[in-house]
Amino acid sequence: MPPDVALLTTLRSQARGVQPRTVALRRALHRRPELGLDLPHTRDAVVAALADLPLQVHLGRSVSSVVAVLEGARPGPTVLLRGDMDALPLAEDTGLSFASETDGAMHACGHDTHVAMLASAARVLAARRNDFAGRVLFMFQPGEEGFHGARYMIDEGLLDRTGPAGRPDAAYALHISATLPSGEVHVRPGPLMAAADAVTVTVRGRGGHASAPHDALDPLPAAAAMVGALQTAVTRRVSAHHPVVLTIARIVAGTTNNIIPETAFMEGTVRTLSETARATVHDEIERVCRYIAMAHGCTAEVHIEPGYPVTVNDADAADRVGKLAYTVLGRDRVVTMDTPIMGAEDFSYVLAEVPGALAFLGGCPPNVHPGTAPPNHSNRVVFDEDAMASGVAVYAGLALDALAK
Incomplete structure (x- = not known):
């Protein structure tokens, strides 16, 4: 049976409670972006952020990946949550106080926010281990921007029954978008990305x-x-x-x-x-x-x-994302997308093996119209950090919803 609504709605306050940690990690990563599959600084920052939590942490052998496993109160299924870590080869022109300090590299696709949200979701869930049966597998992935990072992690046994958490029963990811209203969750069943x-x-x-x-x-x-x-x-x-x-x-x-x-x-x-x-x-x-x-x-x-395959959301999983976001964030925060988009995502490799869904999280800055905001992959893109609290709550809620005792 799913967790009760009161339990899920408390996730918003818990996510806000860890927001200073979320923001601090995001800004530290934003200052030192790294490209491709070798992300030593980012990997070490993730490991440090998780160090005080009751997690089993596994480092990638061929790439700078981090896999962390959180065990619940008793045995049960496994849910995978993904956050990609790499940046883009751009010179930042945002004027932010924490702008990139690395020449020719910038977190222009918001992967720094994904890492920070996933790390904070791990913290929220670690405090609620008694509320679920099973385990959560946190997938911190390098090389999403054209480097097939997810495929490398799969080749290293991420999804195997003998892998770090056994074969996942469900998989979810969020991707922030600067051209969607902040805090909204947009999702659809079937083909989502090309x-x-x-x-x-x-x-x-x-x-x-x-x-x-x-x-x-x-x-x-x-x-x-x-x-x-x-x-x-x-x-x-x-x-x-x-x-x-x-x-x-x-x-x-x-x-x-x-x-x-x-x-x-x-x-x-x-x-x-x-x-x-x-x-x-x-x-x-x-x-x-x-x-x-x-x-x-x-x-x-x-x-x-050949590049990434089509990203296809499982219909039931996409429906769960929508209902969960409805419960955690509110009815007006959930949008069912009419059409896919023609961008590509290597979470498609995971969804080809495990039923799950990827959803978009709005991150348009305040006082900026989504239609005129610099988009992802722009050297001027800015994301609303308040949206990260919504992402943390949704990540944690998806795990609790799937693993409720």
Whole structure:
């Protein structure tokens, strides 16, 4: 049976009680952002924040991950809660008193808030170990920003029955967003975020003098034709019921104004919400580029680097997130999303193995309209720290809801 409403609603005051710790950890991490899979300072800060709690702490072998396990009053199921830890390669321009002190790195996606919220949720839950049966697995993950950190942790046994907490029965994550009203929780069942694959195309022709294109094989007209034809292929070869975004974001060719180059290089991204559409688009990219190049007397080398898979929320788990947030935060704080978004998330690797859900937590700063706030991944993004108390309460509530005696 689920915990009673009174028990859950007290989580808000408990989250506010640990808010000074939450803010302090968040700001310490924000000052010293780290990129990728090797995050020694961040890892050590997490371990220090958890040091006085009754947790079993395990450090990653191949990456700077931290896994902490909290045992309840008696045996029971396992719930996984995830917080990603890495920053982005940006120069911060926010003017915050605790702005990044690391050149070319910034917590522009709010992962510092995720770590701080998860650490404080562990503190709240540790004080309530007698209220649940089973265990909570806290997953502090590096390398979410394109480095497949979750996959590394899974490969190290995170989800195995012989892993640090046994195989989880449910998995949840929150992701803060600067363009959603502060303290709101947005969630939906089914596909939530897209698969993201990188596309590179090298068009090879024959260089020559720009005044005599007939003596060369110019790769640029072929590359230009590919950009338009790829967009047509998306609209004509993929069902409108399967959303696809294909963007060629970079074209590089040539050295000066009177030389026809030998090669033209293009790269971009393709985002899909189903494996069917993903496979179709991959085939179309290869076919379109190869035959357009051939029509221009050139050749095309196409490479598609698979990225994160589609992030799919289990319907029951998404429903639990909504109901839990309704109870803990209030009815007006919960929004069911109408559509997915085309960004990507490597929590998708966990959700492919364990029923669970990822939800968005609003973090728009006060006195700023969500529609005009600098978004995640902007060098000017600012998050409302008050929203973190809501995140702590929701994290802790999800564990209590799933593990109630």
